[in-house]
Amino acid sequence: MAPRAAARLETLGFGQVHEYRGGKLDWMAAGLPTEGENSLHPRAGDAARKDVPICSLTDRLGDVRDRVKAAGWDAALAVDGEGVVLGLLRSKELAKDPDLRIEQAMRPGPSTFRPYVSLHEMAHFMEEHDLESSPVTTSDGKLVGLLYRADAVRLGMPPK
Protein backbone atom coordinates (compact mmCIF):
# COMPACT_ATOMS: atom_id res chain seq x y z
CA MET A 1 0.00 0.00 0.00
CA ALA A 2 2.77 2.46 0.91
CA PRO A 3 4.68 1.94 -2.38
CA ARG A 4 1.51 2.68 -4.35
CA ALA A 5 0.78 5.74 -2.25
CA ALA A 6 4.36 6.95 -2.78
CA ALA A 7 4.06 6.43 -6.52
CA ARG A 8 0.78 8.32 -6.60
CA LEU A 9 2.26 11.25 -4.70
CA GLU A 10 5.11 11.40 -7.17
CA THR A 11 2.65 11.71 -10.03
CA LEU A 12 1.18 14.68 -8.15
CA GLY A 13 4.50 16.51 -8.11
CA PHE A 14 6.05 15.43 -4.81
CA GLY A 15 9.78 15.08 -5.34
CA GLN A 16 10.97 13.75 -1.98
CA VAL A 17 8.88 10.73 -1.09
CA HIS A 18 10.00 7.94 1.23
CA GLU A 19 8.29 4.71 2.25
CA TYR A 20 8.59 3.57 5.83
CA ARG A 21 8.76 -0.13 5.06
CA GLY A 22 8.25 -1.36 8.61
CA GLY A 23 5.08 0.68 8.93
CA LYS A 24 2.97 1.17 12.01
CA LEU A 25 3.62 -2.40 13.16
CA ASP A 26 7.38 -1.82 13.34
CA TRP A 27 6.90 1.48 15.14
CA MET A 28 4.58 0.07 17.77
CA ALA A 29 6.61 -3.10 18.23
CA ALA A 30 9.55 -0.90 19.14
CA GLY A 31 7.47 0.53 21.98
CA LEU A 32 7.40 4.01 20.50
CA PRO A 33 4.48 6.32 21.31
CA THR A 34 1.45 6.72 19.10
CA GLU A 35 -1.49 9.07 18.95
CA GLY A 36 -5.14 8.04 18.59
CA GLU A 37 -7.94 6.40 20.53
CA ASN A 38 -5.96 3.29 21.47
CA SER A 39 -3.10 5.32 22.86
CA LEU A 40 -5.40 6.29 25.74
CA HIS A 41 -5.52 2.68 26.97
CA PRO A 42 -2.61 1.13 28.85
CA ARG A 43 -0.44 -1.35 27.01
CA ALA A 44 1.99 -4.10 27.93
CA GLY A 45 4.97 -1.79 27.46
CA ASP A 46 3.51 0.76 29.86
CA ALA A 47 3.15 -1.68 32.76
CA ALA A 48 6.21 -3.86 32.12
CA ARG A 49 8.73 -3.34 34.90
CA LYS A 50 11.82 -1.91 33.27
CA ASP A 51 14.12 -2.49 36.23
CA VAL A 52 13.90 -6.29 36.09
CA PRO A 53 17.31 -7.80 36.91
CA ILE A 54 19.28 -9.03 33.90
CA CYS A 55 22.20 -11.40 33.63
CA SER A 56 24.38 -13.02 30.99
CA LEU A 57 24.60 -16.65 29.95
CA THR A 58 27.94 -17.21 31.66
CA ASP A 59 26.99 -15.76 35.06
CA ARG A 60 26.90 -18.15 38.01
CA LEU A 61 23.34 -18.88 39.10
CA GLY A 62 24.09 -18.45 42.80
CA ASP A 63 25.49 -14.97 42.21
CA VAL A 64 22.49 -13.96 40.14
CA ARG A 65 20.07 -15.36 42.71
CA ASP A 66 21.71 -13.35 45.48
CA ARG A 67 21.55 -10.19 43.40
CA VAL A 68 17.92 -10.80 42.41
CA LYS A 69 16.83 -11.45 46.00
CA ALA A 70 18.74 -8.45 47.33
CA ALA A 71 16.89 -6.27 44.82
CA GLY A 72 13.55 -7.67 45.99
CA TRP A 73 12.80 -9.61 42.83
CA ASP A 74 11.81 -13.20 42.13
CA ALA A 75 12.75 -13.30 38.46
CA ALA A 76 15.53 -12.31 36.09
CA LEU A 77 16.13 -12.30 32.38
CA ALA A 78 19.19 -13.53 30.53
CA VAL A 79 20.15 -11.18 27.71
CA ASP A 80 23.00 -10.80 25.25
CA GLY A 81 25.18 -7.74 24.82
CA GLU A 82 22.50 -6.04 22.73
CA GLY A 83 19.76 -6.64 25.28
CA VAL A 84 18.12 -9.44 23.30
CA VAL A 85 16.23 -11.81 25.60
CA LEU A 86 17.72 -15.31 25.60
CA GLY A 87 16.13 -16.85 28.67
CA LEU A 88 13.91 -16.39 31.69
CA LEU A 89 14.57 -17.34 35.29
CA ARG A 90 11.59 -17.47 37.61
CA SER A 91 11.60 -18.80 41.17
CA LYS A 92 11.89 -22.40 40.01
CA GLU A 93 14.97 -21.78 37.88
CA LEU A 94 16.57 -19.52 40.48
CA ALA A 95 16.27 -22.34 43.04
CA LYS A 96 18.49 -24.72 41.04
CA ASP A 97 22.11 -25.64 41.88
CA PRO A 98 23.90 -22.34 42.53
CA ASP A 99 27.01 -23.49 40.69
CA LEU A 100 25.19 -23.84 37.38
CA ARG A 101 25.78 -21.24 34.70
CA ILE A 102 22.73 -19.23 33.70
CA GLU A 103 22.76 -20.94 30.32
CA GLN A 104 22.20 -24.28 32.08
CA ALA A 105 19.54 -23.08 34.47
CA MET A 106 17.34 -20.70 32.49
CA ARG A 107 14.18 -21.39 30.54
CA PRO A 108 15.51 -20.74 27.03
CA GLY A 109 13.50 -18.90 24.40
CA PRO A 110 10.57 -17.78 26.55
CA SER A 111 7.43 -16.51 24.86
CA THR A 112 7.56 -12.76 24.58
CA PHE A 113 4.98 -10.08 23.89
CA ARG A 114 5.15 -6.80 22.05
CA PRO A 115 4.79 -3.54 23.95
CA TYR A 116 1.73 -2.39 22.02
CA VAL A 117 -0.53 -5.27 23.12
CA SER A 118 -3.35 -3.93 25.30
CA LEU A 119 -3.15 -4.74 28.99
CA HIS A 120 -6.72 -5.96 28.85
CA GLU A 121 -5.70 -8.58 26.29
CA MET A 122 -2.55 -9.43 28.24
CA ALA A 123 -4.48 -9.89 31.47
CA HIS A 124 -6.88 -12.36 29.85
CA PHE A 125 -4.06 -14.24 28.14
CA MET A 126 -1.95 -14.50 31.27
CA GLU A 127 -4.89 -15.70 33.34
CA GLU A 128 -5.91 -18.26 30.74
CA HIS A 129 -2.37 -19.61 30.47
CA ASP A 130 -1.53 -19.19 34.14
CA LEU A 131 1.52 -17.02 33.46
CA GLU A 132 2.85 -15.22 36.51
CA SER A 133 5.05 -12.98 34.38
CA SER A 134 5.99 -12.49 30.75
CA PRO A 135 8.88 -10.68 29.08
CA VAL A 136 7.96 -7.78 26.84
CA THR A 137 10.35 -7.19 23.95
CA THR A 138 10.64 -5.16 20.79
CA SER A 139 10.17 -6.93 17.47
CA ASP A 140 13.92 -7.48 17.28
CA GLY A 141 13.89 -9.24 20.63
CA LYS A 142 15.30 -6.49 22.82
CA LEU A 143 14.05 -6.37 26.38
CA VAL A 144 11.49 -3.72 27.29
CA GLY A 145 10.61 -5.14 30.70
CA LEU A 146 8.88 -7.91 32.62
CA LEU A 147 5.11 -7.76 32.86
CA TYR A 148 3.55 -9.29 35.97
CA ARG A 149 0.09 -10.78 35.73
CA ALA A 150 -0.94 -8.89 38.86
CA ASP A 151 -0.06 -5.60 37.14
CA ALA A 152 -1.82 -6.60 33.91
CA VAL A 153 -4.98 -7.56 35.82
CA ARG A 154 -4.92 -4.47 38.03
CA LEU A 155 -4.45 -2.03 35.15
CA GLY A 156 -6.07 -3.94 32.29
CA MET A 157 -9.16 -5.34 34.01
CA PRO A 158 -10.37 -2.57 36.31
CA PRO A 159 -13.12 -3.59 38.76
CA LYS A 160 -16.66 -3.10 37.48
Place this chain on the structure above:
Amino acid sequence: MSSPIGRDQLQKLVAQGAQLLEVLPADEYREDHLPGARSIPLSQIDRESAAALDANRAVIVYCWDTA
Protein backbone atom coordinates in the same frame (compact mmCIF):
# COMPACT_ATOMS: atom_id res chain seq x y z
CA MET B 1 11.48 7.24 -7.45
CA SER B 2 10.59 6.92 -3.77
CA SER B 3 13.06 5.33 -1.39
CA PRO B 4 12.43 2.77 1.36
CA ILE B 5 13.59 3.83 4.82
CA GLY B 6 13.74 2.31 8.28
CA ARG B 7 12.73 3.60 11.69
CA ASP B 8 15.97 5.42 12.45
CA GLN B 9 15.98 7.23 9.14
CA LEU B 10 12.32 8.14 9.63
CA GLN B 11 13.08 9.77 12.95
CA LYS B 12 15.97 11.74 11.44
CA LEU B 13 13.88 12.94 8.53
CA VAL B 14 10.98 13.96 10.77
CA ALA B 15 13.39 15.92 12.95
CA GLN B 16 14.47 17.69 9.76
CA GLY B 17 10.88 18.60 8.91
CA ALA B 18 9.59 15.65 6.89
CA GLN B 19 5.83 15.10 6.84
CA LEU B 20 4.34 11.77 7.91
CA LEU B 21 1.41 10.39 5.96
CA GLU B 22 -0.62 7.33 6.95
CA VAL B 23 -2.42 5.82 3.98
CA LEU B 24 -4.49 3.21 5.81
CA PRO B 25 -8.29 3.56 6.12
CA ALA B 26 -9.37 6.42 8.36
CA ASP B 27 -10.68 4.16 11.16
CA GLU B 28 -7.26 2.58 11.54
CA TYR B 29 -5.72 6.02 11.70
CA ARG B 30 -8.18 7.03 14.41
CA GLU B 31 -7.14 4.07 16.55
CA ASP B 32 -3.37 4.56 16.29
CA HIS B 33 -1.01 6.61 14.21
CA LEU B 34 2.54 7.87 14.42
CA PRO B 35 2.87 11.17 16.28
CA GLY B 36 2.10 14.10 14.02
CA ALA B 37 1.01 11.96 11.07
CA ARG B 38 -1.73 13.07 8.70
CA SER B 39 -4.29 10.68 7.23
CA ILE B 40 -5.03 10.33 3.56
CA PRO B 41 -6.23 6.79 2.77
CA LEU B 42 -4.67 5.38 -0.39
CA SER B 43 -7.96 5.41 -2.26
CA GLN B 44 -8.41 9.11 -1.51
CA ILE B 45 -5.03 10.39 -2.64
CA ASP B 46 -5.65 12.91 -5.39
CA ARG B 47 -4.65 16.45 -6.24
CA GLU B 48 -7.20 17.90 -3.85
CA SER B 49 -6.35 15.82 -0.76
CA ALA B 50 -2.61 16.08 -1.41
CA ALA B 51 -2.91 19.86 -1.28
CA ALA B 52 -2.86 19.45 2.51
CA LEU B 53 0.81 18.47 2.18
CA ASP B 54 3.76 20.69 1.36
CA ALA B 55 5.19 19.45 -1.93
CA ASN B 56 8.48 21.18 -1.19
CA ARG B 57 9.16 19.09 1.92
CA ALA B 58 9.88 15.39 2.19
CA VAL B 59 6.90 13.10 2.71
CA ILE B 60 7.14 9.73 4.44
CA VAL B 61 4.26 7.38 3.67
CA TYR B 62 3.47 4.31 5.71
CA CYS B 63 0.79 1.70 6.19
CA TRP B 64 0.58 -1.21 8.64
CA ASP B 65 3.67 -3.14 7.56
CA THR B 66 5.60 -3.90 4.41
CA ALA B 67 2.60 -4.70 2.18
